[in-house]
Amino acid sequence: VMNIQNKNQIQYILVGSVPASNFKFLLHRLKGLCDNAVLSETMYEDHEAIYIIKNQTSGAVTVSLSVKRSLLNPEKAHRIQYLGNVEGMNLNRAATMRSIIEVETSDNISTYLEQLGFQFDYETLLRGYSFYKGPMRINVSRLHKIPERGNLSNIMPMTDSYLVELTLHTLVQQDSLCEEMKAFAEHLKPIVVLDKIEQKR
Secondary structure, eight states: OEEOSOOEEEEEEEEEEEEGGGHHHHHHHHHHHSTTHHHHOEEEEEEEEEEEEEOTTTOOEEEEEEEEEESSOTTSOEEEEEEOOOOOOOTTOSSEEEEEEEEEEOTTHHHHHHHTTOEEEEEEEEEEEEEEETTEEEEEEEEEEOSSTTOGGGOEESSSEEEEEEEEEESSOOTTHHHHHHHHHHTTTTTOOOBOOOOOO
8 A cells, every 4th residue: 555665754844824916026036046946846635534543532633644646747656644743843953844754655545544544634625836946945835725625626715825844854863954044934925934843832
């Protein structure tokens, strides 16, 4: 079912949002900042389904997995992703840190997860662009809700803004790389302000 050739990694992330009115300005700025802009800009349209397992006593979600597939390149393998909790808020660390596991999988992964006891929670569609600057990846996407499960003909934007995510993945913890992310984020101001993810209490 899964091709586990990788990977348990560390993810550093900064997030923000930009109104639709500033979307083109942000894309223009990113094209100027990223290396080989023509090659480093990639449009994507991904379907994402969330599956969860709840504690039978408390009802709290104990495990959440994301299953993603490309709608623009349907021949690509599905991907299953687990995101760990946000690590303690180190004030000296310029970005949020969490663990991430992502593996390629066959297209019957949803059935397999449900057989394991996972429940379908919700699904979304993400449309946007990816940019690359060295080891960093910048996603600018608009989230769309899917009112009826599996029916992509009636999707609608969740908000009038775009989600901006600046991420960097490493095999081991390297907090010094956060400074590179912080410096890049400064170049995106005032179009968008990127910040750490708040830790859930």
